[in-house]
Amino acid sequence: MSYFFNRETAHKLLEEHVKDDYQQMHAKMVATCLEAYAIKLGEDKDLWYITGLLHDLDYFEHPESHPEESLKWFKKWKFPEEMIHAVSAHSTKKPRLAIKSKLDAALIAIDELTGFLYAYSLMRPTGFEGMKPKSVKKKFKDKAFAAKIDRKEIEYGIESFETDFAEHTQFVIEVLKTLL
Numbered sequence: 001m002s003y004f005f006n007r008e009t010a011h012k013l014l015e016e017h018v019k020d021d022y023q024q025m026h027a028k029m030v031a032t033c034l035e036a037y038a039i040k041l042g043e044d045k046d047l048w049y050i051t052g053l054l055h056d057l058d059y060f061e062h063p064e065s066h067p068e069e070s071l072k073w074f075k076k077w078k079f080p081e082e083m084i085h086a087v088s089a090h091s092t093k094k095p096r097l098a099i100k101s102k103l104d105a106a107l108i109a110i111d112e113l114t115g116f117l118y119a120y121s122l123m124r125p126t127g128f129e130g131m132k133p134k135s136v137k138k139k140f141k142d143k144a145f146a147a148k149i150d151r152k153e154i155e156y157g158i159e160s161f162e163t164d165f166a167e168h169t170q171f172v173i174e175v176l177k178t179l180l
Contacts, residue, residue, distance in 0.1 A: 004077045004078075004079070005050065005077070005078075005079055005080065006046070006050075007046065007049065007050060007053075010049075010050045010053045010054055011053070013054060013057060014027055014053055014054065014057065017057050017058065017060060017061060018056070018057065018059070018060045019060055020060055023056065023059065023060055025118075025180075026056070026114060026115060026118075027052065027053050027054070027055070027056060028053065028179065029114040029118065029176060029179060029180075030052035030053070030055060030107070030110050030111055030114055031049045031050070031051075031052030031053035032049070032052070032175055032176075032178075032179050033052065033110045033114060033171075033172050033175045033176070034048040034049060034051060034052035034103075034106055034107065034110060035048055035049040035052070036171070036175045037106050037110075037171070040171075041102060043102065043103070047080060047082065047083060047103070048103060048106070050083065051082075051083045051086050051087065051103060051107060052107065052110070054070065054074075054083075054087070055067070055086070055087050055090060055107060055111065056070075057070040057073070058070035058073070066091070067087050067088065067090070067091050070087060071084060071087060071088055074087065082101060082103055083103075085097070085100055085101070085104060086101065086103045086104045086107045087107075089104040089107070089108065090104070090107045090108050090111055092150070092153060099160050102161070104160070105157060105160040105161035105162070106157075106161055107157075108153065108156060108157030108160060108161070109154070109157030109158050109160065109161040109163065109168060110157070110172060111153070111157070112149050112150050112151075112153045112154045112157070113154050113157070113168075113169065113172055114172065114176065115146070115149055116136075116139075116140070116146050116149045116151075116154065117131070117136065117169070117172060117173060117176060118176070118180070119145070119146040119149070120136060120139050120145075120146070121176075121180070127180070128173055128176050128177040128180060129177065131173050132170075133165065133166035133167075133169040133170050133173075134166070136169050136173075137165065137166070137169075140154075
């Protein structure tokens with residue numbers, strides 16, 4: 001692995017390339033959820049965390065070509081191929097790259113869902129506390145709420161990750177409660 005591939009450097013890269021506070025928070029939400037799943041599944045928690053932290057590294061600077069620029073950077077920095085593939089697979093550009101690993105599927109299952117859950121938490125007086133998958137599902141069906149969130153992408157990720165909406169949503173809620 002490259003000497004660049006560690007949490008400290010990943011956080012520095014995030015601060016250097018992502019200047020938007022929400023996008024930084026989003027990266028940390030995805031990273032923390034991926035790390036929690038890595039621990040649960042016996043996977044490499046650093047690999048999963050760093051993948052989540054840097055999955056949108058080029059989005060702030062290159063939104064139109066995302067994630068192409070970051071993929072070039074990751075290759076140049078000799079980051080792990082599994083991370084590079086996961087970031088590439090999370091792109092919705094056609095033709096879509098096939099999912100090859102649990103990390104690929106987990107990133108897709110978590111990415112948009114964290115944004116949706118965060119938006120929903122802002123509406124609730126108790127935030128994430130007491131949030132239930134059943135109420136999330138009801139909000140999920142309301143296309144006017146958080147309209148920019150791609151629900152089909154969340155469903156594709158959950159299906160690819162071979163989990164159930166309620167179980168996955170509850171897991172992500174529990175993780176986000178510890179972070180926010």
